[in-house]
Amino acid sequence: MRHFLLSFFIPLLLVSCNKKELEEIExxxxxxxxxxxxxxxxQRYISNLYSSDDKLQVMGMHLFSTISLEGGKEDVKHYVHPFQNVSHHKHPMNSKVFGGTDGDYLRFKTVSDPVLSGSGLLIEVATLDPLFREFSLIMSYSNESFAISENNVALVPYNFYNEETGRHSLRYLLVKLAVEKDVHNNDKLVLEETRILTPAEQGGVVRHMxxxxxxxxVATDWGFYKFSKEGEISFQMPHQIAYTSFDHKGEIYAFARHGTRQTHGLFRYGSGQSWSMDAQIGNSAEMLAYHAISDELLLASYNSQIFEVELGVDKLIVRELDNTGLEGHYITSIAMVKDKVYIGTHSGLFSKAAEHLLTYKEEEK
Known part of the structure; x- marks a missing residue:
């Protein structure tokens, strides 16, 4: 077959060379x-995206929006949300609930009916903890301000007045929510339980959740921790400061740097219920924001650039993808719904068919 192909192409090449004017193939x-x-x-400012089934959820500066792709055609709905600090915080979502803060209050809204009466929940943390001083949300364009699980459990960091030290220290509020139906069959939020969690290491700043x-x-300046839904706290990796984590091919990964040595590594949570380092990596990996748009496909972004990321033992391969149309737009989130990929930026929402996503950027000559 190989010789056949060569014999097919060589005459074609000879004919082309005999032409006076070569035809350039564009x-x-x-x-x-x-x-x-x-x-x-x-409505250009996009803070966060979340995909579930055939729907995309969009957190903007003033609006929470949904884009349904049921039937293959987009159906866009906008709702006003109550959050005032979206430009500084990337508030989290799951398929049923989204949340954020409003001053000293913690707010949650249902995805399906966010503007209806009963669809929201307002929590004044100071009534639960009189020593509450302020939220200690993650201030980042790439990491969410706090965390909400798909089981409607939220973990929110805040500062409290430590009477023993006379200083502000770190605590967490664990919030268990339930989504039920009201008499009109609309979704409503119910507060099931709250717990105040005080870690042994109360200092530092929360970097990632x-x-x-x-x-x-949870990653802080003091280390990397696991919180169970029952409020149990366990120390994960001594001396490591994780700056992002994600699910990939059924396992959880984290990028972290050693606090004193300043070395960087790719860590994986294995079946032995412990973390192991798969690869040593350079510090440039910390500059990227990572987006697991499916269990098989991991992307990264830097400003308006996008990359495909391949993980493995002793390797981290990053390939730049074509970003034509995104130049100059700061990427905050990437999500995939069915066969369409969406990118949220500070200056617009962009999309492309998934079949054209893995088009690699040509090297400049």
């Missing part, structure tokens, strides 16, 4: 990222 132009025309003007199954993983 490469097909890349499929650009298209801006969504329902998120223009003062995420939920995984029934647990939460």
């Amino acid at each position: 490469p097909a132009p890349p499929v650009i990222w298209e801006v969504h025309d329902y998120f223009l003007h003062n 995420r939920s995984h199954q029934d647990n939460f993983y």
Whole structure:
């Protein structure tokens, strides 16, 4: 077969060379990222995206929006949300609930009916903990401000007045929610339980939080911790400061750096219920934001650039993808719904068919 192909192409090459004017073959132009025309003007700022089944959830500066792809056609709905600090915090969502803060209050809303009476829940943390001083939310464009599990359990960091030291220290509020139906068959939120959790190491700043199954993983300046849904706290990796974690191919991974040595590593939570380092990596990995858009596909972003990330034992391969149409737009979130990929930025919502996602960026000559 190989010789047949060679014999087929060589005469074609000879014929082409005999032409006086060579015909240049133009490469097909890349499929650009298209801006969504329902998120223009003062609705361009996108803080967070979340995909579930055939629906995309969008957290904007002033609006919470849903895009349904049921039947293959987009159906966009906008709702006003109550959060005032979206420009500084990437508030979390799951398929039924989204949350955030409003001053010293913690707010949760249902995804299906966020503006109806009974769809929201307002918690004044100071009534639960009189020593509460302020929330200690993660201030980041890439990491969520706190964590909500798919089982509607939230873990929220805050500062309290430590009477023993006379200083502010770190605590967490564990909030268990339930989504039920009201008399009109609309979703309503019910507060089932709250717990105040005080870790042994009360200092430091929270850098990263995420939920995984029934647990939460929290990275602070003091280390990396696991919180169970029952409020149990266990120390995970001594001396390691994790700056992101994600699910990939059925396992949970974390990028972390050693607090004193300043070495960087890719860690994996194995079947032995312990963390092991799969690969040593450079410090440039910390500059990227990571987006697990499916269990098989991990992407990363830096400003307006996007990358495909391949993980493995002793390897971390990053390939830059074509970002035509995204130039100059700061990427905050990436999500995939069915066969469409969405990218949220500070200046618009963009999309592209998933079949064109893994188009690699050509090297500049």
